[in-house]
Amino acid sequence: MKPLVACTLSWRALSTLLPSNRKLMLRRLLHNRPKRLSEMFQKASDIPKEGETTSVSHKLFLANGIYYPSSLGVFTLMPQGLRALQKLIKIIDEEMEAIGAEKIQMPSLVPQRLWEKTGRWEAMGSELFRLQDRHQRGYCLGPTHEEIVTELVASQLNFHHRLPIKLYQITKKFRDEPLPHHGFLRSREFEMKDLYTFHATEEDARTTYEEVLQAYENVLNRLQLDFVKAEADTGLIGGSQSHEFHLKCPGIGEDTVYTCNSCGYSGNKEVLEVDIKCPSCNSQDLESFNAIEVGHAFLLGQKYSKPLEAMYRTENQKSRVLEMGCYGLGVSRILQASVEVLSDGKHIRWPRMIAPYQIVIIPQKKGASEARFKEITENLYQALQSVPSLQGEIVIDDRLSITIGRRVVDAKLQGFPYAIVIGNKAVEREDGLEVIDIYADCKSSTDLTVSKSVQCPGKSNDVRFIWRNVLSMSMTWNGHHRWTKVTIGHNHQAPEP
Numbered sequence: 001m002k003p004l005v006a007c008t009l010s011w012r013a014l015s016t017l018l019p020s021n022r023k024l025m026l027r028r029l030l031h032n033r034p035k036r037l038s039e040m041f042q043k044a045s046d047i048p049k050e051g052e053t054t055s056v057s058h059k060l061f062l063a064n065g066i067y068y069p070s071s072l073g074v075f076t077l078m079p080q081g082l083r084a085l086q087k088l089i090k091i092i093d094e095e096m097e098a099i100g101a102e103k104i105q106m107p108s109l110v111p112q113r114l115w116e117k118t119g120r121w122e123a124m125g126s127e128l129f130r131l132q133d134r135h136q137r138g139y140c141l142g143p144t145h146e147e148i149v150t151e152l153v154a155s156q157l158n159f160h161h162r163l164p165i166k167l168y169q170i171t172k173k174f175r176d177e178p179l180p181h182h183g184f185l186r187s188r189e190f191e192m193k194d195l196y197t198f199h200a201t202e203e204d205a206r207t208t209y210e211e212v213l214q215a216y217e218n219v220l221n222r223l224q225l226d227f228v229k230a231e232a233d234t235g236l237i238g239g240s241q242s243h244e245f246h247l248k249c250p251g252i253g254e255d256t257v258y259t260c261n262s263c264g265y266s267g268n269k270e271v272l273e274v275d276i277k278c279p280s281c282n283s284q285d286l287e288s289f290n291a292i293e294v295g296h297a298f299l300l301g302q303k304y305s306k307p308l309e310a311m312y313r314t315e316n317q318k319s320r321v322l323e324m325g326c327y328g329l330g331v332s333r334i335l336q337a338s339v340e341v342l343s344d345g346k347h348i349r350w351p352r353m354i355a356p357y358q359i360v361i362i363p364q365k366k367g368a369s370e371a372r373f374k375e376i377t378e379n380l381y382q383a384l385q386s387v388p389s390l391q392g393e394i395v396i397d398d399r400l401s402i403t404i405g406r407r408v409v410d411a412k413l414q415g416f417p418y419a420i421v422i423g424n425k426a427v428e429r430e431d432g433l434e435v436i437d438i439y440a441d442c443k444s445s446t447d448l449t450v451s452k453s454v455q456c457p458g459k460s461n462d463v464r465f466i467w468r469n470v471l472s473m474s475m476t477w478n479g480h481h482r483w484t485k486v487t488i489g490h491n492h493q494a495p496e497p
Contacts, residue, residue, distance in 0.1 A: 034377075034382075036397075037398060037399060040079060042065035042079075044063055044064065045062040046062070054182060054183075055185060056251075057183065060343060061081070062183075063413075064413055065080065065081075066080060067184075072180055072188070073188035075183065075184065077332075081356075084356050085335055089193075091354070092329060092331065093170075095218050098215065099212065101166040102166060102167055103169065105171060106142070106149060106169055106171070107142070108172055109139050110141070110145070112138030113138075117307045118147055128141075128143065129141040144173065144326075144328070145194055146196065146237070146326055149167055149196040150196070150308045153165060153167075153322070154308050154310035157313065158198070158310075158311065158322070159313050160200050160312055160313060160314050160315060164199045164200075164205075166196075168193060171191070171194075172192075173189070173190055175188060182252060190330065191330075191332035192328055192332075193328065194328050194329075195212065195327040196326050197212075198305070198323070199323040199324070204323070205323040205325050209297065212327045217229070223354065225341065227246060227248075227294070228259065228266050230258075230266040231243055231266065232271060233268065235270075237298050239301055239326075241298070242297060244296050245294050245295035246293055247291060248341065249292045250289060250290050254290070254293075255268060255291045255292065255293050257269070257288065259287050261285045265278050265279070265280040267279070294337055298325060300323075300324040300325055302323065302324070303324070305322040310322045335354075339415075346413075348413065352417050356416075357395040357416055359395075359419070360418070361381060361384075362407045362421045363376070363397075363400070364404065364424060365404065366401060378396075380420065397410070408436065411438055415438075416438055417437070418437060419435075
């Protein structure tokens with residue numbers, strides 16, 4: 001594979017290009033316009049007063065403009081929060097595609113008639129947001145979509161050789177929580193990934209069930225989160241088997257999970273509340289902890305397919321009822337819960353893969369040599385942008401009236417994993433850059449050239465995670481303090497965490 005080469009061009013050099021090439025290069029330059037913090041919309045909200053019950057992550061999200069409370073339990077997701085959410089969705093999409101699931105989008109407005117067929121219209125009680133149209137037809141805002149997707153599958157002729165069917169969506173869900181709290185951890189409107197699968201036999205459904213559980217483990221492992229998979233009660237969703245995925249959270253976790261120290265079995269409180277004894281090995285050596293549920297899987301059987309007449313044709317052209325499974329991931333809940341368990345209590349700590357931006361460049365404040373600082377900053381930005389795995393991941397903190405120290409503090413608060421400081425040394429000599437690992441308590445490497453700074457491995461695997469992306473990067477430096485060429489070798493692909 002040939003190295004990739006990106007050139008930094010001045011406007012004078014651009015003017016020498018042929019008209020057709022000039023337009024193409026101009027388009028690229030405009031597309032690569034540096035992202036600046038001073039131009040970004042941020043709306044910090046008042047944090048709850050002392051004494052009010054809330055979570056660390058909720059306070060941090062409010063104080064740093066990740067979301068804004070529109071009403072009780074309903075939030076507007078701000079630009080940086082949305083970037084993190086979109087990155088999380090991308091990871092989930094990749095794992096769903098890996099097991100052959102297809103993405104669709106179902107309506108939030110769900111007709112009452114479908115829920116009555118399955119008996120859930122009354123069973124769900126006051127948690128449903130219910131409404132009527134002008135013709136007095138009943139609807140609810142969907143908290144889950146088993147009925148809608150089952151009717152969809154039932155509406156077509158399903159042949160045995162085209163099974164299984166795996167359909168999922170990532171969309172808004174609604175639940176009339178009596179007392180919303182902790183932001184996205186217990187809200188009335190939330191983002192959720194729900195997957196629904198349809199099979200010819202229970203055995204096939206169980207095979208897919210295990211595939212989805214593994215996909216969920218892959219998602220949480222890629223986020224580097226410490227999770228527990230626990231056997232669970234099927235509850236109002238129903239079915240014959242269920243598992244939950246939890247993040248350990250002693251402070252505000254609302255679920256109780258038991259783990260057996262003898263065999264490693266895990267189950268939630270509902271499974272073990274009658275007899276506190278491990279169902280796997282009968283040991284009573286159980287350890288309990290509070291946790292936040294972030295995912296749930298159900299083996300549904302024919303609970304929904306039978307009343308909604310979702311059928312398939314066998315090889316003998318006989319009609320049979322489909323077996324089902326349903327699987328949920330609380331996407332907005334994972335977004336906040338991950339910060340809740342990773343944070344030090346004062347600063348946002350994202351899973352590195354979903355941090356809104358990976359690197360913030362912090363140039364010297366206003367003063368002498370300001371033009372040179374600007375030129376160095378923008379060329380460094382374009383150099384880092386040329387690394388495939390860092391495209392769109394760099395932001396410049398160009399609030400030049402604020403000291404470097406204050407902006408480093410802000411980078412910690414907002415959860416940028418890395419900062420590159422361009423101080424006076426960067427103008428005076430080539431080896432004047434400082435790379436700071438924000439998540440490692442601001443441990444830094446100083447007196448670095450750009451090629452050394454991007455190779456900075458630090459002392460932990462976490463630091464190596466980003467800098468491996470630019471491991472083979474080398475740059476040439478000329479007398480006008482401009483990087484004129486960036487060469488990226490074979491190791492430009494982002495490694496798995």
